[in-house]
Amino acid sequence: MPRPLLMLLLASLFYTACAPAEEPFIIGVATDLMNKAASPARTLQLLEDAGVDSVRDDAWWPVAEPQRGALRIDPAWQTYVSKAREHRLRPLLVLGYGSPFYDNYAKPRQPQVRDAFGNYVSFVSRELSANVDFYEIWNEWDKENPAAEEFSLDYSQLVEDSARRIRQQKKPQTILAGAVTSQGLDLGFADRLIESGVLQHADGLSLHPFVYCRHDERRTPERWMAWLRWIDSDLRTLAARPVPLYLSRMGWPSNNGKCGLSEQTQAAYLARSFFLAQTLPDIKGLWWAGLFDGSDRRDPQQNFGLFREDLTPKPAYLTLKAISPTLHDYRYDPEKSRELDGNYLLRFARGTDQVLVAWTSAASNTVRVDASSMQRGNVQLIDSSQPLKGQFDSGIAWQCNDGRCTAQIGLDDFPKIISLGNKPPLFAQ
Structure with a gap:
């Protein structure tokens, strides 16, 4: 081999060996298992078998504080997060949902409620720190009022305070702000979070960019990704840097009637959405919106699952299992x-x-x-x-x-x- 060509080959191989490792794309699923008494072990094993990396669930404030000022960790929570780790699944927990003891489930916008919420955040993050990888501050805060500036500023303040408390723990966790809904994205809620400096405290934005009930031409995975590219470009411009995006709930339902797809089309959309998500570098992971279907076949919210109500796998689960090795091992x-x-x-x-x-x-x-x-x-x-x-x-x-x-x-x-x-x-x- 000529010496110049040999040197070029060696340089190429050296660069490849020494290039910094990319953070792996996260394949996630929202499970709704943590607050149930039944053991999650079998279900978590099925997710591990399918190549899932992370599970998202709810650390409900009322469950952690069943009596005013008396904080506790439900044994089912400990079982869930420890079993998730056993099955190589990284837990993402949502901190939020309001308490009956503080202004009747009010959002923590007033000092008394905010202080109580902060105590809950400190307690949960301390007690579960060994087994939790991600915390999401509240769930869809914007849903109540996605257009009001004061509403977004109050949320940014909550993220700042919660992040400070979580980072006091020895194990570093990834802190996500937002859980911004599709309406919040369209009406500028995410923009206002960036402008308020939320990324000085959080590690990324969590998004719930559902499009399944939009006009037929706008609810395909391809049109969804075109819209997300526009959102990503807008956020990058406002932040003057890349904005890490975590799609912590996303999917298409297989319900009968309005907004629903067949189970086969749901599986095709799952595969296309996971591959398309990897084409946008700022998207760090996607958590499919459901694990099990409910009993109402007409309700979209009860039919995002990877499994039917009788626990038999839907085509979406089998498809995810088939594509996950490519999602893990290959780079776009x-x-x-x-x-x-x-x-x-x-x-x-x-x-x-x-x-x-x-x-x-x-x-x-x-x-x-x-x-x-x-x-x-x-x-x-x-x-x-x-x-x-x-x-x-x-x-x-x-x-x-x-x-x-x-x-x-x-x-x-x-x-x-x-x-x-x-x-x-x-x-x-």
């Missing part, structure tokens, strides 16, 4: 990705190993796929609509001529994870 490559006429062709890489995640939001069609290097035999892929098959031989042969291999692949609304082979290290980043 924007330079080699493209979207054309509703076809999404997203390139991901793990070192020299390249895959293409491809689907269409339009009518089913066929596209040409280029391999990363010379290939033999047939295209190997994972079809997220057939999650139990794992990676399989598609029966579609690579056609190779003049040092280039291509294949014609059919696309539908479920992402296919297509193995492109290994690119020579010199050219792979």
Whole structure:
């Protein structure tokens, strides 16, 4: 090998070895298990099996303070967070919801209520510090009044005080502000938090950017991501720096009737939303909005689950399990990705190993796929609509001529994870 080329290769390998590790993208699920008496162990095992990294649940203020001034940790909370750790799941706990002893569940905006809430935050964060990774300050504060400036300023003050108390613990936790709703995003609540300096105290913004009940053309994962890109750009401009975004509740329901999707379409949207979330670097993780469905098949809020009410897995759970290894192990490559006429062709890489995640939001069609290097035999892929098959031989042969291999692949609304082979290290980043 010529010396200049050898030096370039060594420099490339050195850079790759010494580059700072990216924070892994978080695959999360909102569980609603922590305040139930039944053991969560079996369910948490199913989440671990599916490649989930984090679970979100509620540390209700009234449960921690069942009598005025008498703070305690419910044994079910200790069981939940310790079992979550056993199953390699990082707990995200919501601190909030008001207390009957302080202005009848009022938000902590007045000094007396704010002080009491602060005592609760200090107590819970101290008692659970060994097993909790994330704290979210309140849940959807903006829902009551997303347009009022004073309302957002009071919340920013609450975040500042709560963050100061949480950071007194030995173990550092990630502190999230906001849980900003879609309406709050549209009406400037998140903007006002940034302008008030909330990121001086919190590590990122939590968002609940639901779009499932918007106009049909605006509630697809692709239109959702286009809207989030606009939100992200706006927040970056206001903050004059990247703003870490944690989508701590997000999803599409599979209910009957208004705003609902079929279980199959819910699974397709889950896969597309997780892959699209990785295309926006400021998004650090996505927590799917539900674990179990409820009994009312017409209520959207009861049908976000990965499991049906009888605990059988829905297609969404199986799809998540099939795609999670790619979400964990591969990094998005924007330079080699493209979207054309509703076809999404997203390139991901793990070192020299390249895959293409491809689907269409339009009518089913066929596209040409280029391999990363010379290939033999047939295209190997994972079809997220057939999650139990794992990676399989598609029966579609690579056609190779003049040092280039291509294949014609059919696309539908479920992402296919297509193995492109290994690119020579010199050219792979």
